[in-house]
Amino acid sequence: MSEFSADAGLGGAATNAGKNPGNDFDAEPGALLELAVGVARDAAATARRMRAEAIGDVETKSTATDVVTAADKAVERQVIEALRAARPGDGVLGEEYGSTEEAATGPVRWILDPIDGTVNYLYGLPQYAVSLAAEVGGTVVAGVVVNAATGDEWTATLGGGAWRGGRRLHCSAPAGLGQALVGTGFSYDARRREHQGRVVAGLITRVRDIRRFGAAALDLCAVAEGMLDGYYEKGLNPWDWAAGGLIATEAGAVVSGLNGAAPGLDLLVAAAPAVFNDLHDVLANLDASGGP
Structure with a gap:
């Protein structure tokens, strides 16, 4: 597969997205990415x-501190x-x-987060994104993450690399875990946050520092x-x-769960190969996948 540039060949995608190209798109990753x-x-x-309107129309989701806006739904x-x-x-x-x-007959499933980083969105922090991935046969083959606040855009196709603004991405190569800058996120459930806080307390002395930006898709792009x-x-x-994980993987990062499990609800770990094993082992010892 040829290398794909985020700026190459996509000029018509935004224009044609609202039209019906019919069978012009098949399950080929490049075509799916162009549409995405x-x-x-x-x-x-x-x-x-919609941001100005959305901040005045807020409903609670899983807890009072986890919000879903009119913009999410729209x-x-x-x-x-x-x-x-x-x-x-x-x-x-x-x-x-x-x-x-239920109504799908085609081979493709799209996986969408309409606004990843809703609290950032509400507060006007420029870290919220639209994340869209195309999955074929259970494998994500194309993905795009767009920081809606800034317009920055990351893309990847399976086997085609990860890209930002025409530049192919490669993850870092830190000298060791002690030199690694590590990102994380926290639940809106207070009981789970308590456990996550203990994990951070155990990890912070083992790494360069820890960051929490509030949007998983953008965190994965930052790893990429x-x-x-x-x-x-x-x-x-x-x-x-889904989209950020493909982007990080195509940039050379390792994306996994703990102890050989697939990434998901229990835990997702994404890291440069130079530090993945050490980070994994510390998180396993700290029971990062445990708690509520």
Whole structure:
């Protein structure tokens, strides 16, 4: 597969995303990515445009501190409609409205987080993203993450590398875990946060420092770009990491769960190969996948 540039060959994607290209798109990763980029760019523009309205229309989700906005729902509806117009047989797994797989007949399932980093969105912190991945036969083959606040964009196709702004990405190569900058995230459930706090307390003396940005998809892109040497979090759903996980993997990072498990709700660890094993072992010893 030829190398893919995020800026190459995508000029028509955003324009055509709202139209119906019919059978012009098949399950080839490059074609799926082209569609995903156009749809995600339009969705990011909607999120930016709606922010002033959204902060006044807030519902609680899992707890009083975890919010879902009108924009989350509107962006997800927009993406689903655009994907259905382009590929009516595909399924969609989205954070707000769940799965549309029941009516799907095609080989592709789209995995969507309409606004990853909702609290950042509400507070105006420029770390919130639209994340969209295409899965074929249970394997994610294309993904895009767009920071809706800044317009920064990361893309990847399976076997085609990870890209940002026409630049191919490679994860970092720190000298050791003690020199690693590690990102993480926390649950909105107070009981789980207490356990996660103990894990951080045990880890912080073993690494260079720890960062918490508040958007898993962007954290994974930071690992891909070498802005973080590693990242871990418990409680992530597929829409949180499907696109970002592919981007990090295609940049050379290792993305896994603990003790050979697949990444997912119990734990996701993404890190440069130079520090993955050591970070994994510390997190296993700290029982990072345990607790509520």
